[in-house]
Amino acid sequence: MAGKRKDIIAQIQTVNLKLTNARNKYYSGEIEANEYRKFKSDCDQKIRQCEVQLESVVSGTVKIERLLKNADSCVSGLLLLYKKYDLVGKRQLIMYIFPQKIYFGGTRF
Numbered sequence: 001m002a003g004k005r006k007d008i009i010a011q012i013q014t015v016n017l018k019l020t021n022a023r024n025k026y027y028s029g030e031i032e033a034n035e036y037r038k039f040k041s042d043c044d045q046k047i048r049q050c051e052v053q054l055e056s057v058v059s060g061t062v063k064i065e066r067l068l069k070n071a072d073s074c075v076s077g078l079l080l081l082y083k084k085y086d087l088v089g090k091r092q093l094i095m096y097i098f099p100q101k102i103y104f105g106g107t108r109f
Contacts, residue, residue: 008054012047019043 019040026036082093 005054005057008050008057012050012054015043015046015050 022036022039025031082090
């Protein structure tokens with residue numbers, strides 16, 4: 001994700017550099033006003049698209065971090081439940097976690 005984020009930021013910087021160059025050409029009279037406006041409009045659109053992509057990459061990272069925090073609290077809650085339950089409750093909890101059949105081979109599962 002960090003690589004994708006860097007790529008998007010690099011694209012934004014490249015478009016901004018092109019826009020700066022076009023602005024300088026416009027000020028020096030090398031290009032007409034309508035050409036500059038068209039180029040600026042295209043660049044603004046590309047920048048907006050990149051910003052949307054960047055936002056989705058960043059929000060995806062935040063979502064993953066939030067999910068990991070939630071998973072950690074759920075696992076901690078399971079540990080408390082396991083400690084609180086009696087033998088039957090502990091077996092049921094393990095059966096919920098591991099729904100496939102578990103066989104005891106005498107000394108190990």
